[in-house]
Amino acid sequence: MTVKATNGAALGSAPTQAVVQKLQDVDASKVVVTLAESLKPVPPPEELVFGQTFTDHMVMVTYDPVNGWGTPEIKPYGPISLDPASSIFQYSTSAFEGMKAYVGPDGKPRLFRPELNMLRMKRSTARIALPAFDADELLKLIKKLVALESRWIPNLKGHSLYIRPTIIGTRPSIGVRASDHAILYVICCPTGPYFRTGPKPVSLLAVGEQVRSWPGGTGEFKLSINYTPTFHPQQLAAEKGYDQCLWLLGEDSHITEAGAMNFFVVVKRDDDHLDVYTPPLDGTILPGLTRASVLTLAAAHPGQTTLPYLPHTLKLHTHERLITMTDLFSWHASGHLTEIFLVGTAAVVATVGRVGFGDKVLEAPKCEGGLGPVARALYDRLTDIQEGKVEFQGWSVPIDA
Numbered sequence: 044m045t046v047k048a049t050n051g052a053a054l055g056s057a058p059t060q061a062v063v064q065k066l067q068d069v070d071a072s073k074v075v076v077t078l079a080e081s082l083k084p085v086p087p088p089e090e091l092v093f094g095q096t097f098t099d100h101m102v103m104v105t106y107d108p109v110n111g112w113g114t115p116e117i118k119p120y121g122p123i124s125l126d127p128a129s130s131i132f133q134y135s136t137s138a139f140e141g142m143k144a145y146v147g148p149d150g151k152p153r154l155f156r157p158e159l160n161m162l163r164m165k166r167s168t169a170r171i172a173l174p175a176f177d178a179d180e181l182l183k184l185i186k187k188l189v190a191l192e193s194r195w196i197p198n199l200k201g202h203s204l205y206i207r208p209t210i211i212g213t214r215p216s217i218g219v220r221a222s223d224h225a226i227l228y229v230i231c232c233p234t235g236p237y238f239r240t241g242p243k244p245v246s247l248l249a250v251g252e253q254v255r256s257w258p259g260g261t262g263e264f265k266l267s268i269n270y271t272p273t274f275h276p277q278q279l280a281a282e283k284g285y286d287q288c289l290w291l292l293g294e295d296s297h298i299t300e301a302g303a304m305n306f307f308v309v310v311k312r313d314d315d316h317l318d319v320y321t322p323p324l325d326g327t328i329l330p331g332l333t334r335a336s337v338l339t340l341a342a343a344h345p346g347q348t349t350l351p352y353l354p355h356t357l358k359l360h361t362h363e364r365l366i367t368m369t370d371l372f373s374w375h376a377s378g379h380l381t382e383i384f385l386v387g388t389a390a391v392v393a394t395v396g397r398v399g400f401g402d403k404v405l406e407a408p409k410c411e412g413g414l415g416p417v418a419r420a421l422y423d424r425l426t427d428i429q430e431g432k433v434e435f436q437g438w439s440v441p442i443d444a
């Protein structure tokens with residue numbers, strides 16, 4: 044029996060004319076927009092529960108190994124139908140981002156340092172061998188989506204539109220290998236302040252046996268696989284009356300992160316200025332945008348910018364260094380520990396009130412109004428920059444409809 048290939052090349056021999064096709068990258072200029080037939084009612088801001096209400100539309104682009112990235116779509120929000128053998132279901136090939144759009148005083152939506160989210164998403168995608176994409180083009184699609192959904196952004200202090208760009212592997216095979224099919228999509232949900240009734244200190248249970256990340260692992264990437272193993276310890280912490288887990292690592296019980304936020308501690312120096320410590324980006328820490336922004340703002344005070352409420356003579360010395368539980372307890376015992384706080388896009392800044400560690404409990408200094416002094420200064424300054432009320436280094440990027 045002879046088998047003829049349709050292009051005339053005999054099986055097993057090289058085709059006479061090699062067709063080297065360049066795979067398509069994401070091209071935002073080609074986006075096809077299909078509007079929803081009816082629009083959902085936007086719930087009153089006070090009824091919003093984080094992550095439960097989604098807007099009318101989503102961005103979607105699919106990748107296949109023959110054509111590369113297809114035509115981007117903005118289409119009605121809705122279910123995705125996938126083969127049950129898809130890589131995402133079997134091997135959890137998924138990376139995502141978390142970013143927010145805010146309404147500025149001019150009524151325009153704004154994003155906060157979005158190019159950093161795009162860079163991080165490229166790195167996360169590469170770590171799990173999903174197809175690469177042009178991050179600038181993805182950002183253009185996100186801007187188009189946000190402009191279309193701008194009626195969903197509550198025009199209130201502390202409110203925003205949470206944006207969740209996601210990439211999943213959709214190779215329909217259970218063979219254990221990289222997925223050469225993918226879907227890139229972006230969904231959005233309107234969100235109120237993390238602490239609806241005003242900031243309140245969070246409690247942390249230090250967990251060292253079940254670890255969030257480890258050297259050489261994937262802790263520095265925003266991958267779905269990093270969160271799944273945290274759900275059980277998180278349940279145990281909640282049963283013991285704690286809000287979040289404080290993730291420890293190593294024999295020295297050093298602190299990596301808490302919940303899904305970066306960790307900071309403020310220590311009073313002998314010269315009455317403050318040291319602001321956060322763990323270094325050693326591969327086990329998610330490189331948060333809020334973390335980077337907090338380090339910049341703190342180091343800039345009072346020379347290049349002055350943070351609200353803090354004395355103009357106060358210096359904040361920032362340090363990226365290992366912090367052990369022993370450090371934490373000894374700073375506390377000597378009376379030098381002034382604040383512990385957590386940072387991330389969702390809550391922006393949250394003060395820590397209590398840390399449980401084995402049979403010991405550390406009670407952080409009491410603070411007025413649920414935020415410590417440095418935490419409050421950073422929270423107010425960051426949200427003012429995000430909401431376009433204070434300009435700082437071009438961090439807030441307006442979206443022109």
Ligand SMILES: *Cc1c(COP(=O)(O)O)cnc(C)c1O
Pocket residue numbers: 141265300302303304305329330331332333334386387388389
């Ligand atoms: C997203 C995330 C953060 C915070 O990052 P931001 O860019 O500031 O939102 C911190 N830790 C973990 C584990 C995260 O997933």
